[in-house]
Amino acid sequence: MTDTVEDVRKGLPSASAFGRLALCPGSFTMEKSCPDESSEAAAEGTLLHRYMEYLLLKDDAAEEGMEFSWHDFLNSREYESAELNHEQVELCGRALRLLDDVKEKILDYPDAFFSLVSTEERRFLSDWIEGGEYSGQWDALFRVGSDLLVLDWKFGRVAVDSAEANRQLEALVPLAAQKANEEGIIYNGIYAAIIQPRVAGPASVTFYDDEAISQAEQDSLAVARAAVDPDAPRYCSEAACRYCRAKAVCHEAAAMVEQASLIATDRDKWELFSPAEKVQAYHLAKTAKKWAAAVDYRFEQDVAAGLIPGFEMAPGRTSFTVTDPSGAFSVLSAEFPDEVTAEAFAGCCKVGITELDRLVHAARKAADPKATTKASREWLRQLLAEYGESKTTKGSVKEVEGGAA
Template structure:
C-alpha cells in the first residue's frame, strides 16, 4: 500500500466541505475493494503505455484484471493523453512531461501531497490530466479541488522555470466516455488557494470546523456512524410516512430531495453493523449472524465433462456457447470497426420514463408529445 496524506487530494472534495471529517476518518482502516484494485491496474497499465510513448524504460505490469476491456479503455486514455502531450510540444520546444508524478502542496495544505497521473508543463499553459477508471459516478473537472491541488504542487515545482499563465485541468473517464476540462488562470488558482483552501485546511488538520452532510458523504469512512449525518436523516424520518396523503406538496418535495441520501445512509448503517457482527466485535440486540444460502458449483470442470461423456452424453449436450455481449464485442473489435460492421444490427430501444431530480441533464419527457408522435 502507498503512503497517504491525511488531507489528501483525492478526498479534498470532502474535507473542504466537512472539515472535521479527515481526522475522524483517520480512526478507520482503508479497505480494499475490487473496483479500487481494478482502478490501480488501469493506472499501472496506462503508466506503462505512456512511458512507452515517451521512450522511457518500462516493464509491462501483469494483473488479474488484464482483459480486452482494460486494453481498450487504457488505450482510449493514453490516446487522449498523447494528444495533450503533442499540444505541449507545439507550444514549447522543451516541455516537461511527467507520468505518475508525486507533487507537494504542503505550502497550502499541512503535510499535503498527492500523485498526478500526467503533467505537461510548458510556456503559457500547464496541463493536469487525471484518469478515473470507475464507471459508477461521473466526475467533472469544474471546481474540482483534487485537480487544483495537483496544479498547485506542479506550480511549486516549475513556475520558476516557465512563464505559466494558465492551467488546464482535465478528467478522463473512458468507461463513461467522459472528458471534462476546466481552465483557470494561475492568479485565480492562487487566490482560491490563499482565501479558501488554506483556511479550511488549517481547520481540517486539527479536526475543527462545522460538520456538513451531503453527496460528499458517499465515500467517507465514518459515514455509517456519523452523528451529523444521522441527525440530518432523522429529521426526515420524523415525517409521517404512514399517511402520505396528509403531507403537503412542500413536505413531499422535501422527502423526494432527500430520499436517495436516506436510502444510502440506511444501507451504510446496515453494512457497518453486519461487518462488526460477522467479525465478532459486537452483538446487536434483536439481530444475529446466520449461515447464508449458497449455490452449487463445479470443483473441476474438466473432470465433470470427462465423467459426463463417459456416462454417454455428447459434448454438444453438455456445452453451450453464447455470443459476446455488446460491450465486450465493442472492446474486442474497437469502436470504429464495431460501428462499421455491426452498427446497423444494433438496436437501442427508448428507455422507460424515469423520475429524476430537476438538475438531470436529460431532456424532459412529455407523455402527450410521445403519444402524438406515435
C-alpha cells in the first residue's frame, strides 16, 4: 500500500475489501506488504467517482443559489486537473438517472425531502469490548424522508454482489448510523444502494431496520477481528483471489493453480466428468489465469527494475495513428493529386463506430435534449446499414442459480 492509503485507513481493514476478507481473512496481512497495482480501469474509476461527487455537490450548491464548477471542485480537493470524455459524461448521467429511480422507489410519502448529508466520507468503527476496528468510506449519504440512504457507485463492467448480499455496503451501514447518531439526525432505518451504470438493469437496493443495523455492525466487526488476527487462515477461491494483490506470493493460490493443472479422475475424457467436476475445473482455471496475470505483473516490475539477472524489458512497439484524416487527405492529395483521390483515401480509412456514435448522439441531442444514447446508436445503425456490417462476438459464460453444486 502507498503511504497515503495507509495514513487514510490507519492500517486497518477497510469496508471496500470486506467481500474478500470474509472469504479469506488472511489476505489482509499478506496484502499489506504488496505494492499497489495501477491500471487504466482503476484510474478511470477514481476520475468517475470524483465527477459523481462534483455533480452531487453542484446540485446541492444550486439549491443554495450557489455556482460550483468542475475546476473549482478539483482545486478545492487539491486534485490534478482532469477532463472526462463524452462517453464518461454520459455514463455519469446514467448513474444520476439510476439514483433518481432509487429516490422514487424509496420515498415514503410524496413530498418527502431528499437531501445530501455528505460525500466521500471515511469513518471508523471500534468495539472496545470484544475488540475489532475498521473504516469505510461511502460515496454519498442522503436523508430520505424519515430514513437514510448510503450509496456506492460501481463503474466496472462486471456486476458485483447485490445490495442485500454486499459485504461492503453492510459494513458502511453501521458507519452511517454512527454519523447520524453523533449529529442528531433522526431516522427509522437505512437504505443501502449500489448503482452500476455499466451493468444493465436498475440499481440494487436493500433496507436495514434497527435490528439489521445492529447485526451488520456485529458481522462487520467480526470480519475485521478475523482479518487482523496474525494467524488468520487463507482460503483461495476465484471470488477471494479476484482482486487480491497478494495472490502472486500466496502459497494457497499457488497450490490451487497446481490443483488446476492436475485435475484428474479415473476417467480421462471431459465428457465423462460430472457437471460438478466441470464447474470445479472451470473455477480453478479462472483462478489460475488471475494468479498468472499477477505473477506476470510482479515479474515485469522486477525485470524493469533490473532485479532479475538474465532478463530485460524489450522496447515496446511504436504505432502511428492518423488523428486528423481531413488534414492528412489535404496534404496527400496535394502531393499526389492523381493517385490519392477522395475515394482512394476513404478506402484506407476505418471508421471507429464508438467515435461516430458520440458524434451522432451529440448532434441528435443538440436537436432533441431527450435523445438517449441507446436510441442514437440504434438510429445510426439503421441509417448506415448498407454501408457496414454487424458482427456478434462469442458469448461469455454466466453463472445462474440452480447450477451444478
